[in-house]
Amino acid sequence: MARKTHVQTQINGDSVEFLCEARQSLLEVLRDELQLTGAKEGCNNGNCGACSVILDGRLVNSCLVLGVETGGKVVETVEGLAAPDRLHPIQDAFLENAALQCGICTPGFLMSAKALLDNNPNPTEPEVRYWLAGNLCRCTGYDKIVRAVLDAAAAM
Amino acid sequence: MQAFEYVAAQTVPEAVAVLKEKGQQARVLAGGTDLIVQVREAKRDVDWMVDIKAIPEVNVLTHDSQNGLRLGAAVPCYQIYGTESICESFPALVDATKIIGGTAIQGRACVGGNLCNASPAADCIPPLIVLNAICVIAGPGGEKELPVGAFCTGPGQTALERGEMLVALKIPQPSSHSSSYYLRFIPRNEMDIAVVGAGAAVTLDAAQETIVSARIALAAVAPTPLFAEEASALLAGREISDAAIDEAAAAAQAIARPISDMRGTAEQRTHLVGVLTRRALKGAIQRVLDA
Ligand SMILES: Cc1cc2nc3c(=O)[nH]c(=O)nc-3n(C[C@H](O)[C@H](O)[C@H](O)COP(=O)(O)OP(=O)(O)OC[C@H]3O[C@@H](n4cnc5c(N)ncnc54)[C@H](O)[C@@H]3O)c2cc1C
Ligand code: FES
Ligand code: FES
Numbered sequence: 001m002a003r004k005t006h007v008q009t010q011i012n013g014d015s016v017e018f019l020c021e022a023r024q025s026l027l028e029v030l031r032d033e034l035q036l037t038g039a040k041e042g043c044n045n046g047n048c049g050a051c052s053v054i055l056d057g058r059l060v061n062s063c064l065v066l067g068v069e070t071g072g073k074v075v076e077t078v079e080g081l082a083a084p085d086r087l088h089p090i091q092d093a094f095l096e097n098a099a100l101q102c103g104i105c106t107p108g109f110l111m112s113a114k115a116l117l118d119n120n121p122n123p124t125e126p127e128v129r130y131w132l133a134g135n136l137c138r139c140t141g142y143d144k145i146v147r148a149v150l151d152a153a154a155a156m
Numbered sequence: 157m158q159a160f161e162y163v164a165a166q167t168v169p170e171a172v173a174v175l176k177e178k179g180q181q182a183r184v185l186a187g188g189t190d191l192i193v194q195v196r197e198a199k200r201d202v203d204w205m206v207d208i209k210a211i212p213e214v215n216v217l218t219h220d221s222q223n224g225l226r227l228g229a230a231v232p233c234y235q236i237y238g239t240e241s242i243c244e245s246f247p248a249l250v251d252a253t254k255i256i257g258g259t260a261i262q263g264r265a266c267v268g269g270n271l272c273n274a275s276p277a278a279d280c281i282p283p284l285i286v287l288n289a290i291c292v293i294a295g296p297g298g299e300k301e302l303p304v305g306a307f308c309t310g311p312g313q314t315a316l317e318r319g320e321m322l323v324a325l326k327i328p329q330p331s332s333h334s335s336s337y338y339l340r341f342i343p344r345n346e347m348d349i350a351v352v353g354a355g356a357a358v359t360l361d362a363a364q365e366t367i368v369s370a371r372i373a374l375a376a377v378a379p380t381p382l383f384a385e386e387a388s389a390l391l392a393g394r395e396i397s398d399a400a401i402d403e404a405a406a407a408a409q410a411i412a413r414p415i416s417d418m419r420g421t422a423e424q425r426t427h428l429v430g431v432l433t434r435r436a437l438k439g440a441i442q443r444v445l446d447a
Contacts, residue, residue, distance in 0.1 A: 002159040003161070005162070021159065022159070022160055022161060022162035022205065023157040023158065023159050023160055023195075024157075025157075025192070044196065045193045045196070045197070046189055046193060046257065046260075046261060047347070049258070049260060052260055055263075058234070058263035058264075059259050059260045059263050060260050060263050060264055061189075061260045061261070061264075063192075064187075064188055064189050064192050064193070064261075064264065065188065065192075065264070066162065066185075066188070066192070066205075068162045068164075069164075069188075069207060069209075071164075112259065112260070115259070116259075130259075130346065131258075131259050132258075132259075133258040133259070133345075133346040133347050134257060134258020134259055134260050134261060134347060135258075
C-alpha cells in the first residue's frame with residue numbers, strides 16, 4: 001500500500017481532514033473519500049470541466065489538482081452552493097431556463113458560473129461564453145446555459 | 157494513476173536536492189496541467205513530484221521600467237493578464253496566457269510550466285523568444301542564466317540538467333515605440349492546441365515610419381519553437397510596408413520544417429506561417445501606432 005498523507009483543508013466552510021495517497025486527485029478525494037459526489041468525472045484530463053471546483057477563490061479542474069496539494073486551502077464545491085432553505089440564484093436560473101438535461105455537466109457549469117459572477121457580477125454575453133469555454137455540455141446546448149448565467153447575474 | 161511520492165519543497169535548495177538525488181525519476185510540479193495528465197496517461201514515469209508552489213522565489217512577479225519583468229516559474233497565467241503594466245509592456249505574452257486552455261486551466265497553468273514542458277506548440281514560448289526572455293536556472297552548482305531560445309532542445313526536452321529547475325524568467329523592458337503580438341491558428345475559437353503559432357516584437361523609430369528592429373518566432377513548425385533570425389534581421393531599418401512584411405513572412409516560411417499530423421498537413425502549416433507572420437508583425441506595429 002502506498003503511503004497516505006494526512007491533509008487538513010476547508011470544504012464548503014467546514015474544516016475537513018482526510019487521508020490520501022499522493023496520486024489521488026482532488027476529484028477522487030472529494031468523490032471517493034469524502035462522498036461529495038457533486039463534482040463529476042468526465043474526461044479526467046482537463047478538457048470537459050465537469051469536475052470544476054473553486055480552490056482559494058480560483059476556478060480549477062479538480063481532476064488536475066492533487067488531493068495532497070489542498071492542505072490549508074479553501075475548497076468550494078457544488079454541495080456548498082445552495083443555502084439550507086433555498087437554491088442559489090444560479091441554480092434557480094438553470095431551472096428556469098431549462099439549462100440542463102442529463103445534468104452531468106451541471107455541477108461544473110454552476111461552479112464555473114459562480115466563479116465568474118464572484119469575479120465579474122455583470123458579464124457580457126461574450127464574457128460568459130469565453131469564461132465557460134472549458135465546460136462542455138453534450139446535450140442541452142450552450143444557449144440556454146449562457147442565458148441562465150446572464151439571468152442569474154441580473155437577479156443577483 | 158501510478159503511485160508516486162509528493163514533496164512540497166519550501167526552498168529552492170530543498171527542491172534541487174530532491175531533483176539531484178532522484179534524477180529522471182523526479183519531476184517538478186507547477187500547475188500540473190501537463191504533468192498530471194502525462195502521468196495519468198502513463199506517458200511519463202514519475203516516482204517523485206516536487207511541488208515548487210510554496211517556494212517564495214518562484215512566485216515573484218515584479219515589473220518596473222528599470223529592471224523589466226521578473227516572472228517566477230510558478231506564477232499562473234491569470235496573474236499575467238491580470239496585471240495592467242504587463243499588458244502594456246509585454247502584450248505578446250498576455251496574448252498567449254489568455255488562450256491557454258480555458259478559465260480553469262489558466263488558474264493553474266504557469267508560463268514556466270509551459271516552457272519546461274517544451275512542447276513544439278507551446279503558446280508562451282514564441283512570445284518569450286521575441287521578448288528576449290532569460291531563464292534563471294537553479295541547480296546543484298548554484299544559479300545560472302540561459303537565453304530562452306537555447307532552452308528547448310527537442311519535443312519535451314530542455315537544457316535542464318540533473319538537479320536543475322527553472323526559478324524565474326527575466327524579460328527586459330522594451331524600448332519606447334515597441335510592442336509585440338502573438339497569435340495561433342486553431343480550427344475553433346478556444347480550447348485547442350496551435351496548428352501554427354507566430355509571435356512578433358517590433359521597435360519603431362520616433363516618427364513611427366521605420367522598423368528599427370524586429371523579432372519573429374514560430375511554434376508548431378519544428379521540433380522546438382523557432383526564432384526566425386533571418387526574417388527578423390531583414391526588417392531592421394526598413395520602412396513599414398507590405399513589401400517588407402511579405403519578405404519577412406517568406407523568410408519565416410523558409411525555416412519552417414513542419415510535419416503533417418491530425419491537426420494539419422505540412423503544406424497547410426507552411427502556408428499558415430506566412431499568414432500568421434504577417435498578422436503578428438502588423439498586429440505588433442499597430443499596437444505601437446495605437447499606444
Ligand atoms: C485542457 C488543456 C488545455 C491546454 N491548452 C493549452 C494551450 O492552448 N496552449 C498551450 O501551450 N498549452 C496548453 N495546455 C498545456 C498546459 O496547460 C500548459 O503547457 C501549461 O502552461 C503548463 O504549465 P503547468 O504549470 O501546469 O506545468 P506542469 O504540468 O506543472 O509542468 C509541465 C512540465 O514542466 C516541468 N516543470 C514545470 N515547472 C518547472 C520548473 N520550474 N523547473 C523545471 N521543470 C518544470 C514539469 O516537471 C513538467 O514536466 C493545455 C492543457 C490542458 C489540460
Ligand atoms: S473531468 Fe476534469 S476536466 Fe473533465
Ligand atoms: S446536460 Fe447533459 S452534458 Fe450537459
